[in-house]
Amino acid sequence: MDDGKQVTRKSSPPIKVYCLPxxxxxxxxxxxxxxLSSAAxxxxxxxxFEVRGILDYEKVDELAKISADLGRLGGLLKMWLSNDERLQQFSEAQIEKTIKVAMERIEEGQEEMRRVMQTVLMQQR
Incomplete structure (x- = not known):
């Protein structure tokens, strides 16, 4: 018998699951x-249905390590650019080479982060 009411999950009887804390x-x-909520x-x-996690925790850990490496490189670069006393002992060519190497490593780290993020996104599809 159709009384015009729409059947929803909230209006349906629940299934109880007893479990230990x-x-x-x-x-x-x-x-x-x-x-997801526990019910969903x-x-x-x-x-x-296959329930997939929204995060691959190993990949998140990998991204955190790459991010930390990039942070350290950025800190070193900042130190090189701001510490006049220490820079006086190096030639301009040495400073340029060091900055260039740091920038290349930062770019490599960014590319590695993009690669890891791409694998995480591909796993979600």
Whole structure:
């Protein structure tokens, strides 16, 4: 019998899942990693859908290391450009070479970050 009311998830009876506190925490952590609520995560699992995480934590760690390397290079470059006393002991050619090498390493790091980000994006498709 159609009474004109639209059936929604909120108006449907829930399925209860009893679990221990540590199991609940684990489910909630997995749901967060997938960018879903616990209910949506469990629903997708129950319906046979593959639940993918929104982040590849190994890739995020790799990006953080690359970013730290770039930060250190930037700091060294800044030191070279701002510390007049230390620069006096080097020739202009040495300074230019050091700055050029630092810039090349920064560009390599940026390219590596782009490569890692591209692999993360490809995994999400």
């Amino acid at each position: 540590d199991e609940k925490e684990q489910i909630e952590a997995q749901a967060r990693a997938a960018g 995560y469990l629903r997708q699992l129950g319906l046979g």
